[in-house]
Each structure stands twice: as C-alpha cells, then as structure tokens.
Amino acid sequence: MVTLELTNGEVKEMIRDEAMREEFIERMIDQYNQQILWLAYSYVKDYSLAEEITQDVFLTCYHKIDTFRHDSSIRTWLYRITVNKCKDCLRKKKIRAFLTFENQKQENLVIEEAHPESIAFQTMEDQLLSERVLSLPTKFKEVIFMHYFEEMKIQEIADVLGAKVNTVKTRLKRGRAMLKSMYEEGSE
Incomplete structure (x- = not known):
C-alpha cells in the first residue's frame, strides 16, 4: 500500500x-x-x-x-x-x-x-478486550485506542486531542489500571 x-x-x-x-x-x-x-x-x-x-x-x-x-x-x-x-x-x-x-x-x-x-x-479474547476498552470513560478509551490499536505516539495523540503530553500519559496509565482491574475482577 x-x-x-x-x-x-x-x-x-x-x-x-x-x-x-x-x-x-x-x-x-x-x-x-x-x-x-x-x-x-x-x-x-x-x-x-x-x-x-x-x-x-x-x-x-x-x-x-x-x-x-x-x-x-x-x-x-x-x-x-x-x-x-x-x-x-x-x-x-x-x-x-x-x-x-x-x-x-x-x-x-x-x-x-x-x-x-x-x-x-475476532477471537473471544479480542472481543472481551474490545468490550472492556469500549466500556471505559471516553477520555481513557480514546488514548488506549490510539496508542495500542493505532500505534500512535504519545505526542501524536496529544496533537489529535489538543491535550498536553503529560495528560495523555496520565490517561494511558489510568486507563491501563482500569483495564487491569477489570481483568482481575473477571478472573475471580
């Protein structure tokens, strides 16, 4: 392409x-x-x-x-x-x-x-991950999506969202923590 x-x-x-x-x-x-x-x-x-x-x-x-x-x-x-x-x-x-x-x-x-x-x-795991990402609040799911699914750099995400780089880093960290807790709750 x-x-x-x-x-x-x-x-x-x-x-x-x-x-x-x-x-x-x-x-x-x-x-x-x-x-x-x-x-x-x-x-x-x-x-x-x-x-x-x-x-x-x-x-x-x-x-x-x-x-x-x-x-x-x-x-x-x-x-x-x-x-x-x-x-x-x-x-x-x-x-x-x-x-x-x-x-x-x-x-x-x-x-x-x-x-x-x-x-x-999609596999069941991909579907489960997609559902969990989509269930996140918008400010977290948008950075998770752009960073992991679209492989965008943090600066690029900041440019797209009109946010500061540190804001994007914080949202990524919090979004990952939310996803981790969802997986931990699901395995109990």
Whole structure:
C-alpha cells in the first residue's frame, strides 16, 4: 500500500490540481478508512453511526483539504476531524439512546475489509478486550485506542486531542489500571 506521508510541498501541490486532489482523497480513503471507522466506533458504539461519521469525515476532507495547514500529518488531521465529529454527534440528545451497553453487545463488531471474502473474525479474547476498552470513560478509551490499536505516539495523540503530553500519559496509565482491574475482577 502506498502511504500518504508526503512532504508538505507535495501535499500542497497535489491539492491545487483538481484531478490530483481527487486522487489524493481516494488514496486517503483507501489508507485510513478502517482506522477512522474504528475510532468513530470507539466513540459512538454504533456501527451504522460510525460508518456515517466516517463518510462525513472524508466528505469534510474533500471540501476542506485546502484548509489543511500542514503543521501535522494527514493522519493526525483526519483523527482530529473524526474526534470532533464524534463529539458533535454525542452532544445530540437523540444519539444518546444508541449508547447503552445492550446495543453495544448486539452490534456486529467485525468490520469487513475492502473485499467481502476477507472478513476477519475476532477471537473471544479480542472481543472481551474490545468490550472492556469500549466500556471505559471516553477520555481513557480514546488514548488506549490510539496508542495500542493505532500505534500512535504519545505526542501524536496529544496533537489529535489538543491535550498536553503529560495528560495523555496520565490517561494511558489510568486507563491501563482500569483495564487491569477489570481483568482481575473477571478472573475471580
């Protein structure tokens, strides 16, 4: 897979030309679609809603790519847009009905790859871990997700969340402690 980690000059050049701009957006979708979908799902805990948010993120990128300031990576910018859209969505009262634990259990947690025949089945342990991470308060699950599932560096997470590095470190530590206590309670 071709990566989108281009220099700022290359990105600026690509988004000026309409044909190159569309190709750039298509490459961005191919590369980051699943990651954005999982990030959105980790917030809203509703697969259909996460898909809508993912589409909205890329639509926003298409219309606002020329406002990209190049002071972060494309991935960081996409994650920031996703986090903002998720938070906006959660603020709406009618969406809160989707956030019960029962709805989470009924969701299909398996996300299809680009080809239907390449569906990845999660093991029971992966499913249990996913449920436990999703049950954490938002400020802990977002850093756990970005650090462990997306392998983002702490500075990158801080940039996405608009938080201080020490805040991210503290949330990671507390989130890990919460998960550890969940596992200890489950083994008794």
